[in-house]
Amino acid sequence: MMRIGEIRRTLRKSMRHQPPRGRFWESMGAVWRRKTSVIAVFSIAAIILHLILRFGFRTSPGAFQIPLLAVLVFGGIPLVYELLRKLLKREFGSDLLGGISIITSVILGEYLAGSIIVLMLAGGEALENYALKSASSVLGALAKRMPLLAHRKCGSEILDVVLEEIAVGDALVVYPHEICPVDGVVVEGHGVMDESYLTGEPFQITKTSGSTVISGAINGESALTIQTIKRAGDSRYAKIMEVMRESEEKRPRLRRLGDQLGAIYTPVAVGVAIIAWIISGEAIRFLAVLVIATPCPLLIGIPVAIIGSISLCARRAIIVKSPVVLEQITECRTAIFDKTGTLTYGEPKLTEQVIAPGFEQKEVLTLVASLERYSKHPLARAILAAAKQERIQLPEATEVGEQPGRGLRGTVLGRQLQITSRNKLRAQNVTGTDQLPTVAGGLECVVVIDNRYAAALRFRDAPRAESRSFVKHLRPKHRFQRVMIVSGDREAEVLYLAEQVGISEIHAQQSPEEKLAIVRKETAAGKTLYVGDGINDAPAMMAATVGMAIGQNSDVTTEAAGVVVMDNSLEKVDEFMHISRRMRSIALQSAVGGMLLSIAGMLLAASGYLTPVNGAISQEIIDVLAVLNALRAAFPPKVISDL
Numbered sequence: 001m002m003r004i005g006e007i008r009r010t011l012r013k014s015m016r017h018q019p020p021r022g023r024f025w026e027s028m029g030a031v032w033r034r035k036t037s038v039i040a041v042f043s044i045a046a047i048i049l050h051l052i053l054r055f056g057f058r059t060s061p062g063a064f065q066i067p068l069l070a071v072l073v074f075g076g077i078p079l080v081y082e083l084l085r086k087l088l089k090r091e092f093g094s095d096l097l098g099g100i101s102i103i104t105s106v107i108l109g110e111y112l113a114g115s116i117i118v119l120m121l122a123g124g125e126a127l128e129n130y131a132l133k134s135a136s137s138v139l140g141a142l143a144k145r146m147p148l149l150a151h152r153k154c155g156s157e158i159l160d161v162v163l164e165e166i167a168v169g170d171a172l173v174v175y176p177h178e179i180c181p182v183d184g185v186v187v188e189g190h191g192v193m194d195e196s197y198l199t200g201e202p203f204q205i206t207k208t209s210g211s212t213v214i215s216g217a218i219n220g221e222s223a224l225t226i227q228t229i230k231r232a233g234d235s236r237y238a239k240i241m242e243v244m245r246e247s248e249e250k251r252p253r254l255r256r257l258g259d260q261l262g263a264i265y266t267p268v269a270v271g272v273a274i275i276a277w278i279i280s281g282e283a284i285r286f287l288a289v290l291v292i293a294t295p296c297p298l299l300i301g302i303p304v305a306i307i308g309s310i311s312l313c314a315r316r317a318i319i320v321k322s323p324v325v326l327e328q329i330t331e332c333r334t335a336i337f338d339k340t341g342t343l344t345y346g347e348p349k350l351t352e353q354v355i356a357p358g359f360e361q362k363e364v365l366t367l368v369a370s371l372e373r374y375s376k377h378p379l380a381r382a383i384l385a386a387a388k389q390e391r392i393q394l395p396e397a398t399e400v401g402e403q404p405g406r407g408l409r410g411t412v413l414g415r416q417l418q419i420t421s422r423n424k425l426r427a428q429n430v431t432g433t434d435q436l437p438t439v440a441g442g443l444e445c446v447v448v449i450d451n452r453y454a455a456a457l458r459f460r461d462a463p464r465a466e467s468r469s470f471v472k473h474l475r476p477k478h479r480f481q482r483v484m485i486v487s488g489d490r491e492a493e494v495l496y497l498a499e500q501v502g503i504s505e506i507h508a509q510q511s512p513e514e515k516l517a518i519v520r521k522e523t524a525a526g527k528t529l530y531v532g533d534g535i536n537d538a539p540a541m542m543a544a545t546v547g548m549a550i551g552q553n554s555d556v557t558t559e560a561a562g563v564v565v566m567d568n569s570l571e572k573v574d575e576f577m578h579i580s581r582r583m584r585s586i587a588l589q590s591a592v593g594g595m596l597l598s599i600a601g602m603l604l605a606a607s608g609y610l611t612p613v614n615g616a617i618s619q620e621i622i623d624v625l626a627v628l629n630a631l632r633a634a635f636p637p638k639v640i641s642d643l
Contacts, residue, residue: 036122039075043119046071050112068111075118076102096266101294104287108612117294146216146237150181153225163232174224179216183235184226186211191222192378204378216535221376239513258302258591265595269293269602276606284612288605292615293598301590301626308634309583316640317566318576325546325562327587329580331527332545335480336519338532339487339497340461342550343471345568346533348379349462350386354437355455362392364455368447370394371410371417375402379445382459418448425453441492460496461489467501469643470570477642478577480529486515488536515540531573533557548573574641586633594626 046067053064083099099121105114149160153171163181166172171187174180180193192204195217204220207213213226216237232238273289306327310320320326340346355361369387372380374397387394397417400410407420425433425446432453436446442460446453464470474480484505487494491508498506507518512535519540522528530537530544533551538560541547549561551568558564565572601618604610610618 039078039122040119043071043075043115043122047112047115047119050115065111068115071115071118072102072106072111075122076106076114079118079121096262100270101290104290108287108291110291110612113291113294145179147179147181150232151175166228166232168228168231170228172226172228174213174219174226176219176221176223178219180213180219180226181235182215182226182228182232183230184213184228186213186224187227188225189222191224192220192376194218194220206377261591261595268599272599272602272606280606280608282608285606285608288610288612288615289602291612292601292605292610292619294619300623301594301630302587304627304630305583305587305590305633308631309579311634312579312636313563313576316572316575316579316636318572318579319564319566320562321558321564322562325548326580326583328527329529329546329577330478330584332529333479333481333526334522334528335474335483336522336528336530336540336544337483337485337503338530338534338537339485339489339494341533341568342531343467343485343497343501343570344461344463346461348382348443348459350382350457351442351460351462352440352458353455354458356432356435356453358452359449359454361455362390364447364449365390366392366394367412367415367417367449368419368455368457370412371397371400371408371419373397374400374410375408375419377402377408379443379457379459383457416450419445420448422446422456441490441496461493463497463500464570466570466643470574471501471503473574473643478581486510486518486540488512488515512536512539516543519543548576571641571643574643578637578640578642582637583633586630590626590630593629594622597622597625 049067050064053059079099079102083096086096102114102117105111148162150163150166151158151173152161153173158173166182172181172184186207186209188209190208193207193213194204195214207224215235269290273286276289277283277286306323309326310323313320337343353361353365355364365387369383369392372383373394395413397410397412402408407418407424409418422436422444425448430448430451430453435453437456440458442458445457447455447457471483474483482505483503484507485494485498485503486507488510489508494506494508498504516539519528519530520543523544527545529546529548530540531548531550532541533549535557538557541549541560547561549557549564563576598619601610601615605615
């Protein structure tokens with residue numbers, strides 16, 4: 001197991017660019033791979049300068065061609081190296097034909113066309129590299145979130161020490177709203193901690209003397225003193241960091257749509273050009289065929305459709321971080337959902353009030369809600385929300401007190417109230433405890449009025465209003481064959497939710513490591529969609545074909561996901577699927593339509609009816625048609641959601 005310090009050092013090394021080694025060509029290839037954004041910007045500037053010199057100042061051809069030659073040297077030469085590498089590996093993608101086209105344009109003296117192709121290739125790869133770089137930033141977000149120092153208690157003094165110096169058995173103070181640095185046990189204090197992003201449990205957990213705490217949990221409003229039971233590097237949060245690092249290293253590499261089409265188109269184009277040369281004996285026909293065969297519908301049409309769809313998604317509060325997810329989501333056949341905060345709202349709701357004989361439901365809720373106004377317990381908000389929904393006027397409470405281990409006490413309308421747990425109630429001299437209902441799933445609190453058992457209030461993490469309809473429509477509308485829940489929550493809670501939303505396949509009480517293993521297994525069998533919202537979902541998101549984050553609860557999760565739904569709504573997930581499906585359709589129309597027109601032009605060029613210049617003009621017309629069609633992706637479809 002790596003220590004947190006080691007993980008941070010490894011992360012810094014991985015993000016630091018090492019100078020290219022070896023031969024000149026290897027160095028040039030590394031320049032192409034790592035400096036694509038610089039090449040793209042340089043190409044734009046050079047092309048603009050060329051146009052200014054040519055049409056603004058009307059300089060001599062020798063002068064206005066210099067910027068284009070610079071693009072071909074600094075951007076084209078690294079591409080030639082990549083072309084040779086792909087030929088040796090027998091890879092035939094759209095960029096391969098682009099490289100051949102650049103060489104052809106240089107031979108023909110069509111430097112502007114060659115420079116534009118360099119720009120297209122560099123710009124597309126820069127966009128992809130930017131998206132892939134977000135994978136490395138996940139570890140950065142994790143490391144940034146973890147505190148660098150802990151507050152060690154030494155007698156009456158509290159000293160700040162680095163995490164690596166913390167030993168098992170040390171007493172640490174966790175101040176309000178701080179992140180717990182290590183796993184431990186509470187020895188002093190009473191409060192709550194939010195562990196939902198780590199465990200999948202939807203509720204803030206009450207902490208008192210003897211309670212366990214885990215690293216990475218967010219402390220509430222009370223300071224706690226804990227005794228460490230593990231070193232920082234062995235604690236829960238460090239394990240998640242290690243799983244994340246492993247998940248990043250094994251992240252699936254997906255074949256892009258343009259490469260799939262280019263694998264067919266490139267051999268056809270080169271074959272037609274060679275046959276035309278052999279039959280006619282004229283090298284000019286080889287060049288003419290390749291000029292019109294330049295895969296601009298692939299290099300321009302598909303990226304324009306993707307960029308338009310990304311823009312449309314952004315207007316719908318959906319942030320696409322990795323363009324490849326737009327191409328892959330329509331091919332996913334297995335949908336995997338986290339429970340808490342994804343299919344549910346991620347907060348407790350009062351779902352059942354079991355009232356003892358002699359009491360009335362509204363009376364009990366009025367008294368309890370009046371007292372809970374003064375409580376910081378995680379269930380207080382749920383009780384107050386239920387009272388507000390019933391439009392109950394709350395009287396004042398007096399003599400309010402909350403002693404650790406005894407629950408909340410107070411007086412309302414002259415009635416003595418106590419709100420506690422089932423186990424604590426049995427240790428007290430309260431009448432009517434034989435009327436307690438049987439234990440059920442979810443969370444529960446027990447109400448005592450005037451030293452007599454009055455009610456049991458039960459809470460669950462309620463499913464979203466749209467969860468059932470969303471799950472039900474995945475198979476008929478989006479062709480998903482399997483839908484499952486993979487959750488860190490208790491099995492009873494997961495089963496309850498699964499019945500509510502209509503999912504039969506569940507995996508409960510799963511750690512981040514176990515979630516990752518399940519998603520890897522499913523992704524190996526077919527393309528997967530994983531939707532979650534917590535830190536414990538991040539490794540699984542990275543392992544899935546498409547990882548989607550709901551809401552903005554965790555910066556780690558939003559970094560790991562390929563797409564982030566800013567609103568807490570499954571309807572937005574459905575919108576993304578519709579936008580993606582339409583994008584793929586439009587991209588295929590532009591690419592395949594453009595290729596068919598190019599193939600027709602290639603046949604004319606091979607027959608001698610098109611010169612290289614006429615072929616270049618014809619290709620520009622095809623490009624314009626492909627781009628105009630691709631621009632439709634930026635506008636919303638007629639049906640953007642069918643929930």
